[in-house]
Every structure is written in C-alpha cells, then in structure tokens.
Amino acid sequence: MVDTGHKMVRAVHGGLDLAELRRLGLDPRAVLDFSSSINPLGxxxxxxNAIADVNIAAYPDSDCLELREALGGSLNLEPDRILVGNGSTELIHLLATAFLSKGDGAVIFGPAFGEYLAACAAQGVEPVELVANEADDFRWDIAEACQSIRELRPGMVFLCNPNNPTGLYLDEDKVRRIAAAASASGVLVLDEAYVSFVDGAWDSRPLLEISNVVLLRSMTKDYALTGLRLGYMLxxxxxxxxxxxxxxxxxxxxAAQAAGVMCLGRQDHLEQGREAVRIGKAYLVDALVSMGLKCRVGAANFLLASVGDATTIRLRLLKEHGICVRDCASFGLPGYIRIGVRKMDDCRRLVAALDKALSDG
Structure with a gap:
C-alpha cells in the first residue's frame, strides 16, 4: 500500500446504520429516520416504473446526456455547463481533486457537511474553518469572512446555503461578496443541497457569470432518491x-439516470414536498419550544434543537422508540440534534418520543 502522506478523514452522515441496528436488535423497516433530510413525500x-424499464445488461451512459439535457431544459442552461455525479459527495471530492493539492489553502464556512473536510484531507490540504457565532444565531460576520478569504487566498471555498446543520440562508448580496473574494484566488463551491425546500429562494444561476463559481444541487434530497445517489453541479x-x-x-x-429524467417531469411533487415541509416544520417548532427546547429554525427542511447531551438522547430515542435523529457532535455541536421534517403522523410520533426521552433523563 502506497503511503501518500495525506491524512484521511471519514465523514459522519445521517441515515440508518445497519450494524448499529443489528446490535440493538432493531428492524430497519420499523425505524423512523429523522436523521436524513429529504423530500418528506418520498x-x-x-x-x-422508470427504473424497471432500465436495461441492466447495458452499460449506463457515461456522459449522462439525456439527464443533462433534461436538467439544461429545466434550468435554461447548456448541457456543457452541467456535470452529473453519484450524489453531491462524489462531486465534492472530484472538485477537490481537480483544484487542490498539498500546500494549497482551503476555507470552509462552518459548522459544515463533513465531506468538505474529507475531500480537502484526501488532497493533503488542511482547511481553515470560519466558524459561525452560536450566540448570534449561528451567523457569520461576512465582512470579516471576506477579509479572511482575501488574506488566505485559498484554492477553494466551501459554503453550504442553506447551511447544514443550522439552516441559515444567506441572501444574494452576501453570497456575491463571498464569491468575489473567493474567485480572486480559487473556486467557490456553493452547495445548495437543500435550496429546493427554501420558501422564496433567490436564483443563484446568475452567479455563474463570476469565474470559478460552482453550484451543487442534490436530486437525492429533492426527490428522495437516497438509495440511488444523484447530484449535479453547474x-x-x-x-x-x-x-x-x-x-x-x-x-x-x-437506474439513477432514468429516475432523474423522470423526476424532472414532476416539479409538482417537489412543490408538494416543500408545502409538507412548511407544515411539518411549523408543528415541530411549536411542539419543541413548548417543551422548553431552544430551536434554530432555518430555511431548510430540518431544524436544529438543543437537547443537552445529544449522543445520549439520540441513542435513547433509537433504542426505546425506534426513532433516529442526527447527533450533531460531528459538526462540533454536541448539545444539538438535527431533525429532518417528515409527514405529520411521523412528526407527532417524534414529539411524543422526544418528550419522554427528555423526561426520562
């Protein structure tokens, strides 16, 4: 085995851990997963049917031409401005491979998705994290952040908007300021994995007029294609x-390509999912605040709740109630859990279980 000298980092994710469920004697089919934040309608x-029509004896199209053409038609962009990946995670790592090498700098707006750090580490790059101010509702000082970027001159800047896990959604002016600072020395990767669930989201496509700006999107989350893995970059x-x-x-x-083409013809499903998120999130916030919990209510299809010892609460919910939430310790927030919005019946079950889990402690 060749030692590259690079520190490898394995990111922590939401979703059910089959090995853990087996240790706990739980049937995965009976567990409600609130740790993944996807379209609540599935x-x-x-x-x-689209998947069943796929000829599995034939190679998939390596260029994803039909899907890129469908995306281009939906987004009013030429297909040569679109790259499809095996989820956004593949694209994050490909971007780091293309634009970073040992000795380069990188900046991450944190707390953040763990794959940004993992992608940097795989290239021998130790990024600088610009940590949001928890006391200021997890906001960044944008002027200070832009100044840091100009001084550091990183090869890549990672910004998730809305942020994962806080849900903070930056307006166009703030993102343009960050893009201007980042493009002077490298690439801005604007991860919009959750933007489809934002009410009144601004159109980020004009940012592509700025050199070295990349937009990441997730069909996995938009259309609940979690098991297929499908993302794209612009x-x-x-x-x-x-x-x-x-x-x-x-x-x-x-199968993923066929599903993606089919889903793009069902924008109504995405709109219905956004409405389900709006209703479910409002219910969850009211219920959790009534329990005395501090909630960070962002623009995405999840919320952040302060529960004290997140690891203990997560395990108690899983073992005793068959409910999985996201422990945010890996984000550097050990007192918080992230809760994805699901259908109302599921949300009611979570509220009852969380109330009991907290009182049992």
Whole structure:
C-alpha cells in the first residue's frame, strides 16, 4: 500500500446504520429516520416504473446526456455547463481533486457537511474553518469572512446555503461578496443541497457569470432518491470539463439516470414536498419550544434543537422508540440534534418520543 502522506478523514452522515441496528436488535423497516433530510413525500409516483424499464445488461451512459439535457431544459442552461455525479459527495471530492493539492489553502464556512473536510484531507490540504457565532444565531460576520478569504487566498471555498446543520440562508448580496473574494484566488463551491425546500429562494444561476463559481444541487434530497445517489453541479464549461476528466466512467448508474429524467417531469411533487415541509416544520417548532427546547429554525427542511447531551438522547430515542435523529457532535455541536421534517403522523410520533426521552433523563 502506497503511503501518500495525506491524512484521511471519514465523514459522519445521517441515515440508518445497519450494524448499529443489528446490535440493538432493531428492524430497519420499523425505524423512523429523522436523521436524513429529504423530500418528506418520498420519491414521485412512477419512479419504480422508470427504473424497471432500465436495461441492466447495458452499460449506463457515461456522459449522462439525456439527464443533462433534461436538467439544461429545466434550468435554461447548456448541457456543457452541467456535470452529473453519484450524489453531491462524489462531486465534492472530484472538485477537490481537480483544484487542490498539498500546500494549497482551503476555507470552509462552518459548522459544515463533513465531506468538505474529507475531500480537502484526501488532497493533503488542511482547511481553515470560519466558524459561525452560536450566540448570534449561528451567523457569520461576512465582512470579516471576506477579509479572511482575501488574506488566505485559498484554492477553494466551501459554503453550504442553506447551511447544514443550522439552516441559515444567506441572501444574494452576501453570497456575491463571498464569491468575489473567493474567485480572486480559487473556486467557490456553493452547495445548495437543500435550496429546493427554501420558501422564496433567490436564483443563484446568475452567479455563474463570476469565474470559478460552482453550484451543487442534490436530486437525492429533492426527490428522495437516497438509495440511488444523484447530484449535479453547474459551472463554466471549462470547470465542468476539468472535473469531468477526473470522474470514473459509469459512476452514475442507469437506474439513477432514468429516475432523474423522470423526476424532472414532476416539479409538482417537489412543490408538494416543500408545502409538507412548511407544515411539518411549523408543528415541530411549536411542539419543541413548548417543551422548553431552544430551536434554530432555518430555511431548510430540518431544524436544529438543543437537547443537552445529544449522543445520549439520540441513542435513547433509537433504542426505546425506534426513532433516529442526527447527533450533531460531528459538526462540533454536541448539545444539538438535527431533525429532518417528515409527514405529520411521523412528526407527532417524534414529539411524543422526544418528550419522554427528555423526561426520562
């Protein structure tokens, strides 16, 4: 085995851990998963039919042409400005491979998705984290952040908008200021994995006029294609070509591509999911605040709740109630859990279980 000298970092994610469930004697089918934040309505009707029509004896299209054309039509962009990946995670790592090398700098707006750090570490890069101020509702001082970026001159800046796990959603002016600071020396990766669930989201596509800006989107979350893995990035043709050159052939399987094309014809399903999030989130916030919990209510399809010892509460909910929430210790927030919004019946069950789990402590 070749020692690259790079420190490898494995990111922590939401979702059910089958090995853990087996140790606890739990049936995965009986566990309610609030740790993943996806469309609460599940995948659109017809997805399974689209998958069933796939010829699994044939190689998938390595260029994802039909899906890129469908995305281009939906977004009013040329297909050469779109790259499809096996989830946003693959694209994050490909971007780091394309634009970072040992000795480069990188900046992460934190707390943040763990794959940004993992992607940097794989390239031998130790990023600087600009940590949000918890006392100021997890906000950043944008002027100070831009000054830091100009001084550090990083090869890559990672910004998730809305942020995971706080849900903070920055307006266009703030993001443009960050983009201007970042593009002077490197690439701004604007991760919009949850933007489809934001009410009144601003259109970020004009940012692509700025050199070295990348937008990341997640069809996995928009259409609950979690088991298929499907994401895409938007950027200049030059950036797309540079990243594509590093992508393994057939990384996006045929079933995922077929599902993606089908889902793009069901924008109504996404709109209905956004409405379900609005209703479920309002209920959860009211219920949790009534319990005396401090909640960070952001713009995304999840909320952040302060529960004291998040690891203990998560395990108690899982073992005693068959409910999984996201322990935010890996985000550097050991007192918080992240709760994805699900259908109302599920939300009611969570509230009752959380009330009991907290009182039992």
């Amino acid at each position: 995948a659109p009707p017809g997805v399974m 950027s200049s043709p030059e950036v797309i070509a540079g990243v594509k050159a590093r992508q393994y052939s057939w990384s996006v399987n045929a």
